[in-house]
Amino acid sequence: xxxxxxxxxxxxxxxxxxxxxxxxxxxxxLSVYWYQQSLDQGLQFLIQYYNGEERAKxxxxxxxxxxxxxDLHSELNLSSLELGDSALYFCASSTLGAGNTIYFxxxxxxxxx
Amino acid sequence: xxxxxxxxxxxxVFKGAPVELKCNYSYSGSPELFWYVQYSRQRLQLLLRHIxxxxxxxxxxxxxxxxxxxxxxxxxxxxxxxxxYYCALHLGGSGNxxxxxGKGTRLxxxx
Numbered sequence: 002x003x004x005x006x007x008x009x010x011x012x013x014x015x016x017x018x019x020x021x022x023x024x025x026x027x028x029x030x031l032s033v034y035w036y037q038q039s040l041d042q043g044l045q046f047l048i049q050y051y052n053g054e055e056r057a058k059x060x061x062x063x064x065x066x067x068x069x070x071x072d073l074h075s076e077l078n079l080s081s082l083e084l085g086d087s088a089l090y091f092c093a094s095s096t097l098g099a100g101n102t103i104y105f106x107x108x109x110x111x112x113x114x
Numbered sequence: 115x116x117x118x119x120x121x122x123x124x125x126x127v128f129k130g131a132p133v134e135l136k137c138n139y140s141y142s143g144s145p146e147l148f149w150y151v152q153y154s155r156q157r158l159q160l161l162l163r164h165i166x167x168x169x170x171x172x173x174x175x176x177x178x179x180x181x182x183x184x185x186x187x188x189x190x191x192x193x194x195x196x197x198x199y200y201c202a203l204h205l206g207g208s209g210n211x212x213x214x215x216g217k218g219t220r221l222x223x224x225x
Contacts, residue, residue: 003157034212044200044215057212082166089155102148103213
């Protein structure tokens with residue numbers, strides 16, 4: 002158990018819909034990262050938050066957005082969903098000074114039908 | 115730009131044979147490199163980080179700055195080693211920054 006918690010574990014939704022994925026980082030970790038894993042693209046970094054503020058941005062679509070709340074949990078919002086958004090979405094967290102290691106959650110399986 | 119290359123998508127070896135999973139990186143500064151393992155589309159688990167020079171589950175990896183490589187090795191493969199292996203580099207070369215991952219290598223250990 003990495004200590005990073007993600008909900009829901011599985012989600013099936015229709016095209017055009019909007020979903021929210023939730024992540025609770027490890028206790029004390031200030032940074033939260035979101036990654037998308039699909040069969041054809043591998044692991045793609047989407048976005049990072051540090052202590053409530055956006056820190057780094059990767060290949061995140063404009064239809065997607067994220068935020069980190071004062072209690073440090075984070076949400077990834079995916080809107081106007083397309084079939085190609087079907088993927089495993091990972092959240093990860095880290096804290097500076099802890100060997101710079103990033104710990105991953107179990108992931109949220111999103112299937113868009 | 116930082117980049118991680120894992121040239122092999124699939125590597126099949128027999129049980130007891132040596133394993134080497136290749137990873138090359140592109141980064142102009144001092145890199146921080148990691149190996150992660152993923153079993154059956156579960157969460158990614160940290161296997162090794164170059165900074166600690168440790169050996170986990172019999173795997174080792176040495177950073178070769180001259181060849182810009184961080185190959186993962188194990189002298190005798192076990193069936194339970196079958197998994198996806200990802201090499202990763204800290205974006206910006208320092209901690210608390212995102213990891214850039216290679217495309218991964220699927221290791222299949224044949225009994």
